[in-house]
Amino acid sequence: MRRKKLHEKTLQSGRPAAGNKKTSAGIILLQCKGRGFGVGKAYSLLMAAFGPQGWWPVGWNKPLYRPGFYGPISENEIFEICAGAILTQNTSWKNVEKALAALHAADTTSPEKINVCPAGKLGRLVRSSGYYRQKAGRLKGFCCYILRKHPEGLKKWFSAAPRQTLRGELLSLKGIGPETADSIALYAAGKAGFVIDSYTKRISQRLGFAGELSYEDWQALFEANLPPNAGTYNEYHALLVKLGKEFCKKRKPLCNGCPLGKMCNNKK
Known part of the structure; x- marks a missing residue:
């Protein structure tokens, strides 16, 4: 059967x-x-x-949908989903794709690289997503938090944390509200919570x-x-x-x- x-x-x-x-x-x-x-x-x-x-689409330069695929996903894919969830606030996904491609072209696709990227440059890279100064700040804040609080990496952090604990921690970060936190928890961490x-x-x-x-x-x-x-x-x-x-x-x-x-x- x-x-x-x-x-x-x-x-x-x-x-x-x-x-x-x-x-x-x-x-x-x-x-x-x-x-x-x-x-x-x-x-x-x-x-x-x-x-x-096939959500969440991944691939910095050209995000691809993968129908029927539900993980596991790599460390880089997890971070890309987190970045996309922050950038997609109040804008269309097409604009986010442009921002992700710009980050890829500038070789700025990891928490370490975004953390040391000058704010002005990062803002220019994500300009297509709108509210670019604000979003650049949120991205840098998220990356700084990861490196400071979770040096083990996103994959290990997300895997070990219960959903409500992870959600609460995400909500404590500036610029991350319920929808963004639930998107990250569901699509990047594979935790069951409806967005x-x-x-x-x-x-x-x-x-x-x-x-x-x-x-x-x-x-x-x-x-x-x-x-x-x-x-x-x-x-x-x-x-x-x-x-x-x-x-x-x-x-x-x-x-x-x-x-x-x-x-x-x-x-x-």
Whole structure:
């Protein structure tokens, strides 16, 4: 009997969220069941429509997607994902690719090299990502922290640290918020935690899923209804981004042909 692939698994409820998140997520689910929304159903429809996405793309000069690959990854790839997660704040991935290529061309692709790179030069290298002075400072701060607190390297640090410990440590660094911390924990460290971004919120709200929620409540809702599996979280987040870019756009969504059209209360 052949082994089921990740996207063929039947999605069952995952771990209860900590604290009052379970109650909050439970209330949301009760309110939305009558509207036909299902976290697992949406995932299945998106996977059937788009297939595995191969996130996070790696390759400084030309990042490549690797569908169906979930690790392990090298020290250099881990650092590249961390750098990309910081640079992609408030900008498009295309702009990040330009910044990564510039860092590669300047042979500045390690914590050691970025740490000693003059701030002005580093800012020029990542200029395409926007807010370049701020992001250069955040990158240098991240690299300085790694070298000072974790000389063993990212791979050993990430492997040894429990997810919540790692997440808390990342959140303590200037310029790293919940979305960036969860992206690093999921894609660079392989720790199961659902990433919430603007695409997730927009799509869920248009599905009649919920209104305005805190980051923690969005995350609790998804994690309470999915298996606590890093590969599943990886694919689901990437699939929502693809849907948001190709169909569920911020303005003038393309509802015809949308894989989630039958579930959507906002379809035009």
